Amino acid sequence: MKQLLIYDRPRQLNRAAHRGLRLVTAGTSHAFARGVNSVPVVAAEFARAGLEYPIVFAGQPGQEQPAVLLGLHGADNLFVDDAGQWAQDAYVPAFIRRYPFVLAEGDNGEDFTVCVDEGYAGFARDQGEPLFNDDGSDTELLAHALRFLSDFQAGLGETRAFTARLRALGLLETRTLHVQPAQGAPSTLDGFQVVSAERLAALKGKPLATLHASGDLGLVHAHLHSLHNVQRLSARLDRRRAAVAVN
Numbered sequence: 497m498k499q500l501l502i503y504d505r506p507r508q509l510n511r512a513a514h515r516g517l518r519l520v521t522a523g524t525s526h527a528f529a530r531g532v533n534s535v536p537v538v539a540a541e542f543a544r545a546g547l548e549y550p551i552v553f554a555g556q557p558g559q560e561q562p563a564v565l566l567g568l569h570g571a572d573n574l575f576v577d578d579a580g581q582w583a584q585d586a587y588v589p590a591f592i593r594r595y596p597f598v599l600a601e602g603d604n605g606e607d608f609t610v611c612v613d614e615g616y617a618g619f620a621r622d623q624g625e626p627l628f629n630d631d632g633s634d635t636e637l638l639a640h641a642l643r644f645l646s647d648f649q650a651g652l653g654e655t656r657a658f659t660a661r662l663r664a665l666g667l668l669e670t671r672t673l674h675v676q677p678a679q680g681a682p683s684t685l686d687g688f689q690v691v692s693a694e695r696l697a698a699l700k701g702k703p704l705a706t707l708h709a710s711g712d713l714g715l716v717h718a719h720l721h722s723l724h725n726v727q728r729l730s731a732r733l734d735r736r737r738a739a740v741a742v743n
Contacts, residue, residue, distance in 0.1 A: 504615030518624035527580030533567035538651030546722035552688040678734040
């Protein structure tokens, strides 16, 4: 079973073991993400990701975190085709873009270890860009990947704080979304939470002012607007089914 959603064989990055490892960046395939129908998203992505994907809050009660829905059924990403290509011009979430690198969080929540997915098909020994220079130092490719990991981790911390503030205000509620495909029976999506528009409208005084001053209100509205994208997912699924029927 895959760990961390898309990572088959994550292993701590090691300058000795991975000295000759190269990353083939040309014609990058997203086949590794074909089997996930949602991935975490950080607050800084809401404005862009919310234009295409529904943003919901997933996880155990009290531990919910934002995620974008990529499909309407388990193990089905509607944005990756049979060739492993992400839908043209569609925003690719940072969680996906950091692959095949990842920061593994220690039990104390403070220590992190840089890991790579040794199962990634884009790694090679005889082609691609190296991770390490001849003297063992980081190449620019690896340095950029590490900066991206650091920025993403910082974004996760800010997003957790944002979600905690929503919980403290009692704004999150369990929601079931109903989907009506062009053909076939309707389906439902559940197991997540969204911001209650009614509870948000009822906020007054200091709580509302604080929400606005912190920038959280803009994130909340981006989230609420993004929920309309459920129907766009349904339309995308209809087109895929129609294409399969024709072929």
